[in-house]
Amino acid sequence: MKRIGFWKQGRQKSRRYVLAVVAIVALLFATSLSAKMSADQQHEAGQQNQTEAPPRAGKPSDSEQGLNVDDPESVSKQSAVQCGVLKLEQSSQEGIRQLPLYCISGKFYSEYIPSNLPHKELPVLQDTFLPESDITRWGAYFLNESSNYGYLMLAPRHWEVTQADTGMDGSVKIEMQDPANQGIHMTYLDVGACMGCAIGEIGRLFPEKKQWTEERGFAGDTPVFKSRTLLNEHMALYKLQKDSETYETYGAAYQDIEQDNASFTMLEIEVPKEQEQVAQTMIDFYTRYPTIFAY
Numbered sequence: 435m436k437r438i439g440f441w442k443q444g445r446q447k448s449r450r451y452v453l454a455v456v457a458i459v460a461l462l463f464a465t466s467l468s469a470k471m472s473a474d475q476q477h478e479a480g481q482q483n484q485t486e487a488p489p490r491a492g493k494p495s496d497s498e499q500g501l502n503v504d505d506p507e508s509v510s511k512q513s514a515v516q517c518g519v520l521k522l523e524q525s526s527q528e529g530i531r532q533l534p535l536y537c538i539s540g541k542f543y544s545e546y547i548p549s550n551l552p553h554k555e556l557p558v559l560q561d562t563f564l565p566e567s568d569i570t571r572w573g574a575y576f577l578n579e580s581s582n583y584g585y586l587m588l589a590p591r592h593w594e595v596t597q598a599d600t601g602m603d604g605s606v607k608i609e610m611q612d613p614a615n616q617g618i619h620m621t622y623l624d625v626g627a628c629m630g631c632a633i634g635e636i637g638r639l640f641p642e643k644k645q646w647t648e649e650r651g652f653a654g655d656t657p658v659f660k661s662r663t664l665l666n667e668h669m670a671l672y673k674l675q676k677d678s679e680t681y682e683t684y685g686a687a688y689q690d691i692e693q694d695n696a697s698f699t700m701l702e703i704e705v706p707k708e709q710e711q712v713a714q715t716m717i718d719f720y721t722r723y724p725t726i727f728a729y
Contacts, residue, residue, distance in 0.1 A: 518535045549578060605631070619704055
């Protein structure tokens, strides 16, 4: 009997030992599985951040709201490094002048991601006027999009690129700012293949096309203009009415309407009133190259 009791007691101990081992193994397995799921969730969340909400390139109203200077994430910089020079030639002057060329490393929300460097030297620009005494303040900024085209714009050399996004529909948004004063900034927008976006923006900044846009159901709210002129049938120059007594918003918009297609780009610059000439110089350059720049 004692032997049997001892055997029962030993068997109970063995059973408890086995149960303890099983519990430990199960706990380790569950912990491992939980960690793996967490890693999968993080990866999935990262993919969602990149694919579910890609900036289609944004809207001009995004720039009108301004940057949140208290939030470091809202002023994160995109890389732009000097990658050569842009040559300028004027028939009224001898010789070729040069501007530093800064290549932008943008974000691309499509399968094709081009090199940030142009595949060959950009062509010499003819009769792009910049005062000789003022040329040292300017730089050319280039966002490469393909093997033979990109987006070219003019801005002060010390400005920083804060956003350069290309959406899946080919829309492009580029933002730059003065690092010494984040209230001084510019926004460039090309709506790409988004037909509804083009129609809405044309109706917004080209009031004479309002009926055309309303017939297509994409009429946008027209801003209050302080001044507005048509440079030609495709280009409008304007200044927005603002409450600020210190800053002015200068803009230019381009549209081209075809039978089954419409394209739209715009440039808006916000600067203090005393820097109006800076904005005008940038806008003059934009009016020469409002869409993609072929090279």
